Amino acid sequence: MTEKKVRVGLIGVGGICGAVHYPGLDRIAEVEIAGLCDPNPELLAKRQQEWEIDHCYQDSAAFLRDVHPDAVVIATPNIEHKPLILQALAAGCHVISEKPLGMNFADTVEIYQAAKKAGVRHMTAFTYRFVPGMNYLRHLVHSGELGEIRHARFQRLQDWGEFPIGWRQYKDLAGSGELGDMGIHRIDYAENLLGQIAAVCGMTKQWVQRDHMPDGQPVRAQDVEDWVSWIAEFKNGATGVFEMGKLTKGYGPDGGHDLAEINGSKASAVYRLHTPHEVLFAKAGRNQPYEARPVPEEFLKRSGSPRDPHEGDPLQVFRFDQAWEFISAIREGRDCVPSFYEGMRAQAVADAILQAAAERRWVDVSDCPV
Numbered sequence: 001m002t003e004k005k006v007r008v009g010l011i012g013v014g015g016i017c018g019a020v021h022y023p024g025l026d027r028i029a030e031v032e033i034a035g036l037c038d039p040n041p042e043l044l045a046k047r048q049q050e051w052e053i054d055h056c057y058q059d060s061a062a063f064l065r066d067v068h069p070d071a072v073v074i075a076t077p078n079i080e081h082k083p084l085i086l087q088a089l090a091a092g093c094h095v096i097s098e099k100p101l102g103m104n105f106a107d108t109v110e111i112y113q114a115a116k117k118a119g120v121r122h123m124t125a126f127t128y129r130f131v132p133g134m135n136y137l138r139h140l141v142h143s144g145e146l147g148e149i150r151h152a153r154f155q156r157l158q159d160w161g162e163f164p165i166g167w168r169q170y171k172d173l174a175g176s177g178e179l180g181d182m183g184i185h186r187i188d189y190a191e192n193l194l195g196q197i198a199a200v201c202g203m204t205k206q207w208v209q210r211d212h213m214p215d216g217q218p219v220r221a222q223d224v225e226d227w228v229s230w231i232a233e234f235k236n237g238a239t240g241v242f243e244m245g246k247l248t249k250g251y252g253p254d255g256g257h258d259l260a261e262i263n264g265s266k267a268s269a270v271y272r273l274h275t276p277h278e279v280l281f282a283k284a285g286r287n288q289p290y291e292a293r294p295v296p297e298e299f300l301k302r303s304g305s306p307r308d309p310h311e312g313d314p315l316q317v318f319r320f321d322q323a324w325e326f327i328s329a330i331r332e333g334r335d336c337v338p339s340f341y342e343g344m345r346a347q348a349v350a351d352a353i354l355q356a357a358a359e360r361r362w363v364d365v366s367d368c369p370v
């Protein structure tokens, strides 16, 4: 059967667009990259040549008006997400946006409600939901194989060094630091595994200034956290302990650590990003240590995804299933998973963590509109 053609525009063609969005879309039959938009003329020219795209714009309004794509990918610094999403929705486009969806919870409520009103497909790019080990862990939790879930822990530890890291180190461009960058993904997959978080108690810490380049050239100093931790109580009574850091020596540059460990009444299981095709599993009982379990074939990719799960770097290729989910939802006329709703939910939790840290107390997570 010939699939319906979908014309997609790419807005923001930097790091994540080149690594994840473009290659994911490029693999899907009857998806046309209709045009590119980025205010950086050198990067735009480079992408135009690499990807052989005719229509390239520096201004998003002109881009949407002239190219008129069916759908757009928004992969810009966080501050640009809301205005660009609202502009694309007004132009009638389906939208996938990078995370965090907005700069704060109020932003994400506005974005979610605008998308609902527009009646288009909307998706938040929570990429880690697509890791094979995460697909299987979700199955183990939801099928009841682990029993009643009691405790969970989530860690993202990396070493980005001590020098400037661009827009990510500024509150006015990123909203928050490590929480919005790495923490928001873990909030999302924790809720996907265990249901909604009811309340949190958290702490943030900024250690470095990142106020000069390696050659000594001064830059504006960082003003966001480079470490964050929180304890969460889920609505079902389970507890979660989370820690994320950008300065944890021993975990960089490619040795980043990403772990989700779930302890249930019947068994425990562990997802680790860096062994994406296996989980650790241990049954209840003394002398039942963790053993590696391969991820069964059916969980290695999303159903129907055009990629061969045994081809390419397993740490990268699962990310392409995100584009498959977006395009499939458009073609099937159903909600994307995860949608802007989940982007808003994660931001409600993130705002509660920041408030808890600032006020040094427990904070209930705000209710979200449906």
Ligand SMILES: NC(=O)c1ccc[n+]([C@@H]2O[C@H](COP(=O)([O-])OP(=O)(O)OC[C@H]3O[C@@H](n4cnc5c(N)ncnc54)[C@H](O)[C@@H]3O)[C@@H](O)[C@H]2O)c1
Binding pocket: 011, 012, 013, 014, 015, 016, 017, 037, 038, 039, 040, 043, 060, 075, 076, 077, 078, 080, 098, 099, 100, 125, 126, 127, 128, 166, 181
């Ligand atoms: N899902 C993931 O795993 C993941 C990983 C990395 C980054 N991200 C997210 O992706 C987004 C981009 O991150 P990145 O690392 O690619 O950043 P980047 O700086 O490499 O690229 C951002 C691009 O957006 C462009 N841009 C800025 N303003 C624009 C505008 N108004 N219109 C069009 N383009 C504009 C910039 O010129 C730049 O080329 C961020 O929100 C980040 O949090 C997500």
